[in-house]
Amino acid sequence: MTGEQPAAAAAAAAAPVTPATSAVDGGLVLCNVSVASLSFRDVVTAASAAGFDAISILGRSLRRARTREGLSDSDIRAMLDDNGLAVTEIEAVGDWLMPPPVDQPAFMNQVLTEAEYLQAGRSLGAKTLVATHFGDPVELDQAAEKFAGLCDRAADHGLNVALEAVAWATIGDIGTAWEIARRADRPNAGVLVDAWHHNRGPGAGNAEMLRRVPGDRVFAVQLSDAAATPVGPPLEDVRHRLLPGEGSLDLTGLVGILDDAGVRAPIGVEVLSAEILAQGPAGAGRILMDALRATLDRARSAVTESSGTESSAPGR
Structure with missing residues (x-):
């Protein structure tokens, strides 16, 4: 890995680490996708200027920071520490079940191997590794067995694993x-809830499906909005995501379900x-933060008004 010394790499791979509760539980995250075209230094500027608690990191952005910006993982970690930022998710590993298809769109290509994601997650102090799957149809027991193996390897690096439905x-x-996460039966096995994918995917915003997920197994939440009618198929429509609160998705209902579950x-x-x-x-960071805060405030205010009690949701 670029910028890593052999001794440091050996130390990082030494002893297993138990996934721990993060200081950013309940905190607000600038997702790397929102600012993926920016340099890593500018991503940090966007997040810190707006008051985010943390960022997520994409594999392709990490590779660019290492190769084009000349940053080592130690440099990145120091930059985050200096700005009071943590790393929540590193995403997304796609080769845990089978090799990813070669004909998928370029922006979806996995640029790091599983081993590289695990090492990077540990060296950057991330809490969660995000996993996705593109390819042949999934047999649940086989997928669960493979996911359990991924979770075991991630636990050795101090990481939870969140399976994201795309x-x-x-x-x-x-x-x-x-x-799949339930059948894997690992303490660090869980899911990522993405509002856009939840509403545009096969579940089509199914609230009962979401309610079946235990609150302590939701490891990350990503919010965005969308028009009532999709703009073409999902691969086209995803590029037209809106700021939270600017579309027609029931984000208040989604946040309410997550809060009720104790997420x-x-x-x-x-x-x-x-x-x-x-x-x-x-400026971009502030726009994104303002929309996120306003959406969460509306959701919690709606619950408070309907119940006549003060919301107890953390971190907001």
Whole structure:
């Protein structure tokens, strides 16, 4: 791995680490997808200027930071520490069940191997490794066995593993993702809840499907919004995600279900918008943070008004 000394790499691989509770539980996350075209330094500027608690890191952004920006993992970790930022998720490993298809769109290609994701997650102090699956149809018991193996290897690096249901993927709904994690039966096995994929995928916003996931097994949440009618098929529509609160998705209902389940996972904002990025790193960060906070405030206010009690959700 670029920028790593042999002795440091050996030490990082030495003893197993038990996944621990993170200081950013309940915190607010700038998802790397929202700022993926920016340099890593600008990502840090966007997050710190807006007051985010943490960022997520994409494999392709990490590789670019190492190769084009000349940053070692130690440099990245120091930059985050200096700005009071943690890393929640590193994403997304796709070769845990079978080799990913070679004909998938370029932006979905896995740029790091599983071993590289695990090492990077540990060296950057990430809490969760995100996993997805694209390829042949999934047999649940086989997928669960493979996912259990991934979770065991991740535990040795101090990582939880969140299986993300992607709208056009083989594992496309939160019900299937949770069933695989449940059958894997590992303490660090869970799911990532992405509002856009949950509403645009096979589950089509199925609330009961979401309610079946135990709150302590939701390791990450990503919010964005969308128009009532999809703009073409999912692979096209995903590029038209909106800021939370600017579309027609029931984000208040989704946040309410997660709060009722006792979810304490970090919550991020994941939107693709050249117009937002045109405001510069600090300006973009503030736009994304304002939309995320406003959405969470509306959701918690709605619950408070309907119950007549103060919301007890953490971190907001």
